[in-house]
Amino acid sequence: MKKLQKRFDDFIALKSLKHTHQRNLIFDVFLNSDGHLSTEELYEKIKSIDSSVGQATVYRTMKLLCEAGIAHEIHFGDGLTRYEVDDSGKKHHDHLICTVCGKIFEFVDELIEQRQKELAKKYDFDLTSHRMYLYGVCADCRKKI
Known part of the structure; x- marks a missing residue:
């Protein structure tokens, strides 16, 4: 997780974005969740921790995590976009x-x-x-x- 946190921190700095509590919370909850989450499912988890985080912030942060190579989108054919940790050290599955x-x-x-x-x-x-x-x-x- 520390390696992914560093990758995210470096990416945020490269993009000249701010390190915010909301982005860090979304990062932590996503990485500590099992399964393949949609932004809606992730938002529900985040909202129960911090109701000030909006759904659009979750969506934008997940896009950033994808751009940083930390997450990737998965489409299982049901119309939902889900996200999975894109950890290159993890065995292909x-x-x-x-x-x-x-x-x-x-x-x-x-x-x-x-x-x-x-x-x-x-x-x-x-x-x-x-x-x-x-x-x-x-x-x-x-x-x-």
Whole structure:
């Protein structure tokens, strides 16, 4: 977290922006939250801590975190923009998404990663990045159906 805090501080200084209590609070809450948050979900968490922080400030700060390489946007096809920590030290992962309750599971599978590299090589393709989202119904929701 200290490495990401330094990256954010350096980015704020580079952009000649102010270090504000509100930006720091949004940074802290985002980094200490589990899951994939939308700006609305993050705003609700922030509002319960400091009601003076506006939704627009949360939105703008998340854009700054993306520009700084600390967060990145994720689109799971439900119309919401969610954010995830973009920590280069974190192992690449993919997502399972329940289409009933919206629960999101992260997973790492070395076999899938290896197969993607093999396919790229087979087609003489320089693979620079990828994201995999698998949609279905989680065990909890299947019990209710």
